[in-house]
Amino acid sequence: MPSGRRSSKRPYGQPHQELDVDRVWGNRARIETGPRGEDFYVAIPRPTDRTFVCPGCQGEISGEVQHVVAWPVDGIMGADAAAESRRHWHTGCWQSFGRAR
Ligand SMILES: [Zn+2]
Numbered sequence: 001m002p003s004g005r006r007s008s009k010r011p012y013g014q015p016h017q018e019l020d021v022d023r024v025w026g027n028r029a030r031i032e033t034g035p036r037g038e039d040f041y042v043a044i045p046r047p048t049d050r051t052f053v054c055p056g057c058q059g060e061i062s063g064e065v066q067h068v069v070a071w072p073v074d075g076i077m078g079a080d081a082a083a084e085s086r087r088h089w090h091t092g093c094w095q096s097f098g099r100a101r
Contacts, residue, residue, distance in 0.1 A: 031073060035097050039073040045088065056093030068094050 029043040048063035061067050071086030089097070 032070070034070065034072070040070045041073055041086075042068050042070045042094070045069045052088035054090045054093050055087050056089055056097040059090070061088050061090055063088075067091055070094060 029041045031039050032042045034040040044066060045063070045068075047066075050063040052061040052063065052067075053059070054061050054067075067088055068091050069086050069088050
């Protein structure tokens with residue numbers, strides 16, 4: 001009986017993990033189709049006293065106002081870099097940006 005074959009089971013090579021989204025975002029992240037048809041994770045961030053700039057309207061977003069944060073599911077630099085490239089959007093801007101007819 002042949003033996004000594006290297007195992008095909010490796011600790012790496014698993015399907016790419018989902019950015020620990022469940023842990024970071026409390027299972028609130030969902031996948032939506034973004035402005036260019038790419039898949040984005042979308043989540044509701046926790047309130048913060050920071051201010052963000054919305055990529056949709058270039059307006060400021062108070063971290064104390066509920067908004068969304070979105071980042072590409074498959075960034076060209078990898079999932080980790082994609083997570084770092086997440087952007088805060090006004091909820092309305094995210095829903096309408098790139099989708100307007
Ligand atoms: Zn906006």
